[in-house]
Amino acid sequence: MTVYSYKATDKSGKFVEGDIDAPDYHTAIQQIRQLNFFPVKVAEGKVSAKTFSGLKLSLPRLGSKVPTKDLMTLTLQLATLVDAGLTLDDGLATLIKLAETEQIRSILADIRKQVHAGSTFADALEGHPDVFSKLYVNMVRAGEAGGMVGEALSRLAIFLEKSVELKNNIRSAMVYPAILSLVGGAAVIILITFVVPQFSKLFEDMGAALPLPTQIMLGLSTLLIDYWPVLVLGTLGCTGAFTFYIKTDKGRLRWDSLLLKLPLFGPLIRKIEVSRFSLTMATLLKSGVPILQAMGIVQSILINRVISDAVGNLKHALKRGQGLSGPLQDAGVFPPMAVHMITVGETSGALDEMLTKVSQTYDKEVEQAIKQVISLIEPMMILFMALIIGFIVVSMLLAIFSANDIAF
Numbered sequence: 001m002t003v004y005s006y007k008a009t010d011k012s013g014k015f016v017e018g019d020i021d022a023p024d025y026h027t028a029i030q031q032i033r034q035l036n037f038f039p040v041k042v043a044e045g046k047v048s049a050k051t052f053s054g055l056k057l058s059l060p061r062l063g064s065k066v067p068t069k070d071l072m073t074l075t076l077q078l079a080t081l082v083d084a085g086l087t088l089d090d091g092l093a094t095l096i097k098l099a100e101t102e103q104i105r106s107i108l109a110d111i112r113k114q115v116h117a118g119s120t121f122a123d124a125l126e127g128h129p130d131v132f133s134k135l136y137v138n139m140v141r142a143g144e145a146g147g148m149v150g151e152a153l154s155r156l157a158i159f160l161e162k163s164v165e166l167k168n169n170i171r172s173a174m175v176y177p178a179i180l181s182l183v184g185g186a187a188v189i190i191l192i193t194f195v196v197p198q199f200s201k202l203f204e205d206m207g208a209a210l211p212l213p214t215q216i217m218l219g220l221s222t223l224l225i226d227y228w229p230v231l232v233l234g235t236l237g238c239t240g241a242f243t244f245y246i247k248t249d250k251g252r253l254r255w256d257s258l259l260l261k262l263p264l265f266g267p268l269i270r271k272i273e274v275s276r277f278s279l280t281m282a283t284l285l286k287s288g289v290p291i292l293q294a295m296g297i298v299q300s301i302l303i304n305r306v307i308s309d310a311v312g313n314l315k316h317a318l319k320r321g322q323g324l325s326g327p328l329q330d331a332g333v334f335p336p337m338a339v340h341m342i343t344v345g346e347t348s349g350a351l352d353e354m355l356t357k358v359s360q361t362y363d364k365e366v367e368q369a370i371k372q373v374i375s376l377i378e379p380m381m382i383l384f385m386a387l388i389i390g391f392i393v394v395s396m397l398l399a400i401f402s403a404n405d406i407a408f
Contacts, residue, residue: 004028006042072160079153135297142288152287159283173370184385196221199396213395256305268369273307274338275362282355307333
């Protein structure tokens with residue numbers, strides 16, 4: 001069980017604070033509601049009195065790009081207030097009153113001002129594209145059309161929470177390999193640039209013929225020491241040229257196509273994109289967004305260009321009156337199981353529910369695939385580093401033994 005500190009309002013509008021034990025964030029929200037309180041701020045762990053001094057609510061900074069986790073918190077807070085019976089105007093007013101910075105207050109006040117002037121909530125959000133994405137705006141617009149703004153916001157919060165979990169899983173998977181690469185690379189550079197030159201002076205004094213591995217190592221050492229500015233500039237130039245190339249349409253398509261063909265990483269990327277596609281489509285369709293519009297939004301958020309183009313072809317096929325199953329199979333980028341499940345959902349008229357199940361299925365497969373990739377990468381990287389360092393050591397020993405006429 002985790003301790004969650006909360007700040008809420010009671011039926012009279014008075015603020016109350018407390019702590020509650022719950023297995024997860026959403027359960028904590030439900031338990032607070034059962035106490036007849038309207039949650040405004042819920043945070044994991046004990047929160048000091050300083051955090052709530054002056055009845056301030058710690059909201060994300062909304063002046064520029066907002067972290068997904070912070071946007072999720074803000075969305076859930078507004079959804080909670082609306083579901084508790086407050087009007088959208090009152091909910092915004094509450095968040096404005098509790099905003100911690102003038103920047104946050106001004107953005108929320110601008111949204112409220114536009115709503116007062118006759119704009120819809122979605123149109124007001126659209127005026128801040130750095131904060132609220134097209135997906136966000138369209139889901140709110142669909143919720144407004146169906147009179148379910150609170151429900152739309154709740155779905156958005158869940159969607160954002162799952163997106164955060166997926167990003168965290170990917171980041172955590174890359175931490176150890178990245179650290180191992182940095183440490184191993186630093187060790188190799190130190191050996192070549194500081195240790196090997198000391199042996200080079202020793203070998204010159206001996207005057208003996210050096211074995212080929214030793215000559216190669218000494219040559220690499222000299223190259224790094226004498227020409228490191230050229231190597232650095234060359235590396236930066238190649239990196240810049242590659243970055244420029246993959247930003248072009250042709251380069252991006254070729255690079256993403258290559259990524260999908262890589263062992264280990266290709267299947268992982270495919271599963272991540274299928275999970276993102278299914279979750280986003282399910283969330284949009286449940287919120288009442290038309291399927292063609294939903295396809296356009298999903299296409300814009302997919303990272304891999306090959307799969308994004310395949311979704312674009314799906315959209316064109318739907319415009320021509322075709323179903324999803326045929327174009328999905330023809331695309332050749334979606335796993336057969338995902339195609340089959342989506343086909344069943346389309347046939348049974350429960351496409352949004354089946355897409356949710358597809359997302360849940362591939363979320364689990366992504367977790368398993370990440371663990372599998374890590375379990376294979378770690379020993380491979382350790383072995384690779386060991387071979388490099390071993391080659392350096394052996395090349396030095398061969399020269400020493402050769403100089404002393406010792407058979408090795």
